[in-house]
Amino acid sequence: MYLFRQIEIPDWKKLMFKRIGLWGLFLIIMQVAAFAADDVVTVTLKSDETLRSLAIKYFGEPNDWELILLYNGYKSVSDVDIGAELKIPVGLYKRISRQIENAQKAITKANKEGAGILAKDLVEKAIMAQKESVKLKKEGQLDLALKRANEAVAAANNAIQQTNAKRIQSISAILSEKKGRVQSRKKDQTLWYNAEKNQELIEKEHVRTLSSASGEISFIDGSKLNLSENSLAVIEAMKRDLIKNTNTSSVVVLQGDIMAYLTSQNKRNQVNVSTPDVETDIRSRSFRTSRDENKVSKFANYDGEIDVKAAGALVTIGRNEGTSVAPGEKPKEARKLLDPPTVILPTPKAKYFTGTISIDWEPVSGAKGYHLQISDTRTFSNNIVDRKIIGKSVFKWESPGTGVFYFRIASIDRENFIGAFSRPVEFYIDRDVTPPFLLVNEPENEASVYQSTVIVSGDAEAEVVILVNQDSVSIAPDGSFSHRYQLRPGKNTLIIQAMDKAGNVSKTERIVYYNADDKLIMLDGPDKRYTNVREYSLTGATLPGCQIKIDGKLMDLVDYRFNYIVNLANGRNKVTVEAQSPTGKTQSVNVELILDETEPDVEIEDIPSFTSEANYKINGTVSEDCQIILNQHEIPVHERHFTTNLALKEGDNYLELTARDLAGNESIIEIEIFKDTEKPEIVNAQIVPQQVSGGEIVRIKVAARDEGVGLARNGKFNLGISGGNQSFSGMLCLNSSGIYSGTLMIPPGVQGKLQFNELTIRDYLGNQADYP
Structure with missing residues (x-):
């Protein structure tokens, strides 16, 4: 323990010491001594205490328990035992917290006084030092955290001093923020140049934003104009009357959209925003001015009043009202702007532990x-997201980092007027990647129990989700939990998980053996089995502490399991498995193993090689109990008979029928059936001679073809005399050339032209050709 602590005194404090004298210095030294006296508190960790509870007690912040861990040189909570002596830097912690708060106040004051414009580097330095101080504090580097907090206060105060000195200078405006490509062009320049952040802007200077770009123009009084993408504006005038101490600025929007945030509108400070041929008198601190590609100007007002003058007419728009002005026309009557949507998510001060969040709002009518x-x-001076969303009321956002963020939303009506923004919603994103604390007190690993349930208990971080396998476990406010888990006989693997809100998971595994003692032998299969393997592997398990004998031979167990090779003879084989528990209880199981190496016999009723039927019925029998599979589809077997209807496709049908007996022996029959329903085709039919006068021998020739089973050997014909009622029939025979031929004697006295009354040509399956 020490009474005094070496501290680093900034230059501004040294100057203060010179001014306050020795007596003031004595008082400060006494105050530092008082701080040092209670800077570190030594405590002994009790059984009912945790680092979290100590952090609440001494810091007032439960999430800073890691400071105690790191300050005492521990790496993990599990290293801290009950009774451990812990040093808690109470005084240093409070000084850091107080100085971080002082830094924030100084930064806020600096920004309010204009340091964000005139001493931006110092403000940024102060902000960076403050953020680093917060980070170092969390990491346990307390001395360095205090140093950075002091630097933040000093930088912020220097920013205030520097700003006060510059205010007497004539500074026009600056490009305080830019995103993407922002360009500027002075009055005497013809080319555009890429603008830089914090670049000074003067009178008559043009500023434009390109696609997917945005910019912010800041004036001396803190007023800001935000330029959306594809916008163009000219700073017409910026004047400061040093005697009257007034600032007057005028900006003309030539294209695009500008949102104005004015710190005030009074005689001392005036910022006016207009468009070509449209005059404005602004008595508002928040408004939007736009001009589209058709040169239509729009004004939307969210505070106070704005007078809009054009073509000799004037329209005054009040709060949450708007108007538009077309080229050469008068301003339209003031119209009511839509109210902002009601934000559903995120809720104010919501804290997210993942980078992806859902932003939801209530739809607005119209x-x-x-x-x-x-x-x-x-202030929304640096927008991470700035976009218009059509037809939806939800937005999924992937955060680029962690920290504090702000969200707001406005409604767009059907005339593209944008209403007022909703009140900003502050939310936090803390991408926590650290697994939560989890300690399982019971059961012990590899525990052997004789009850059907076991108590799983331990400690974890508060507000985590505890699972024991699939069981959800309640957790007490202090992080303790206890759960009765139902076991199954034998080995049980318990996975205990703790999952925090960020989805980080800590896991612990416990193996518990439940000795049910009512079933000592657990075979991997039935007591009666068929096999076609002579060296058969008989496997199973028993309970912890039990002995297993197979046919009198003591088994070596691995993880309470046995594996015994049985040399089988043809037919039935009997194997005896015996078990004895540590309590003396015995159990015996007789296993019947039937060795069958013979393939089953299968008989199938005759199946034709060719058919014209759409479905065919297959019937058969097997010599023993079997499973019948036809083309990978199982067929029911009843009393060793089976039957099935098979739908055939046109052409070749290849079938594979497999009979598999209980031992796994298989018989395979391959079947091929050709289905033909196509009719033969008559290519040509001739009658020679066709004109008769009686007594002639007539020859009939028919050319036909069949793509299926082939033409039948014989055909028939019937001839008649054109215009008469006589007919003559005969047979046709198919020769080796594929031509049907036949002859016919014409009776004497029959005259006329012969023609086919009927011609019958079939294939082997009876499919008949059409003729004529």
Whole structure:
């Protein structure tokens, strides 16, 4: 324990010491001594205490328990035992916290006084030092955290001093923020140049944003104009009257959209935004001005009043009202702007532990779409997301990092007027990747129990989800849990998981053996088995502590399992498995192993090689109990008979019928059936001679073809005399050339032209050709 602590005194404090004298210095030294006296508190960790509870007690912040862990040189909570002596840096922690708060106040004051414009580097330095101080504090580097907090306070105060000194200078405006390509062009320049952040902007200077770009123009009084993408504006005038101490600025929007946030509108500070041929008198601190490709100007007002003058007419728009002005026309009557949507998610101060969040809002009647902004600043000067969403009321956002973020949204009506933004919703993203604390007190690993349930208990971080395998476990506010788990006989693997809100998981495994003692032998299969393997592997398991004998031979067990090779003879074989528990209980199981190496006999009723039937019935029998599979589809077997109807396709049908007996022996029959329902085709039919006068021998020739089973050997014909009622029939024979031929004697006295009354040609399956 020490009374005094060496501290680093900034230059501004040294100056203060010179001014306050020795007596003031004595008081400060006494205050530092008082701090040092209670800087570190030594405690002994009790059984009912945790690092979290100590952090609450001494820091007032439960999530800073890791500071105690790191300060005492521990790497893990599991290294800290009950009774451990712990040093807690109470005084240093409070000084750091107080100085971080002082830094924030100084930064806020600096920004309010304009340091964000005139001393931005110092402000950024202060912000960076403050953020680093917070980070170092969390990492347990307390001395360095205090140093960075002091630097933040000093930088912020220097920013204030520097800002006060510069205010007497004539500074026009600056490009305080830029995203993407922003360009500028001064009055005497013809080319555009890429603008840089914090670049000074002067009178008559043009500023434009390109696609997917945005920019922010900041004025001396803190007023800001935000330029959306594809916008163009000219700074017409920026004047400061040093005697009257007034600032007057005028900006003309030539294209695109500009959102104005004015710190005030009074005689000392005036910022006016207009469009060509449209005059404005602004008495508002928040408004939007736009001009589209058709040169139509729109004004939307969210505070106070704005007078809009054009073509000799004036329209005054009040709060949450808008108007538009077409080229050469008068301003339209003021119209009511849509109210902002009601934000559903995120809720205010919500904390997310993953990078992807859902932003939801209530749809607004009459809204065409919505204008959504997400920023890491409350003023929305640096928008991470700035987009218009049409037809949806939800937005999925992947955060680029962690920290504090702000969200707001406005409604867009069907005339593309954007209403007022909703109140900013502050939310936090902390991408936690650290697995939660989990300690399982019982059961012990490899425990052997004789009850059907076991108690699983332990400690974890509060608000985590505890699972024991698939069982959900309740957790007490202090992080303790206890659960009765149902066991099954034998080996049980228990996976205990703790999952925090970020989805990080800690796991612990416990093996528990439940000795049910009512079944000592657990075979991997039935007591009666068929096999076609002579060297058969008989396997199974028993309970912890039990002995297994097979046919009188003591088995070596691995993880309470046995594997015994039985040399089988043809037919039936008997194997005896015996078990004895540590309590003396015995159990015996007789296993019958039937060796069958003979393939089953299968008989199938005759199956034709060719058919014209659409379905065919297959019938058969087997010599023993079998499983019948036809083309990978099982067929029911009843009393060793089987039958099935098979749908045939045109052409070749290849079938494979497998009979598999109980031992796994198989017989395979391959079947081929050709289905032919196609009719033969008559290519040509001739009658020679066709004109007769009686007594002639007539020859009939028919050419036909068949793509299926082939033509039948014989055919028939019937001839008649054209215009008469006589007919003559005969047979046709198929020769080796594939031509049907036949002859016919014409009776004497028969005259006329012969023609076919009927011609019958079939294939082997009876499919008949059509003729004529």
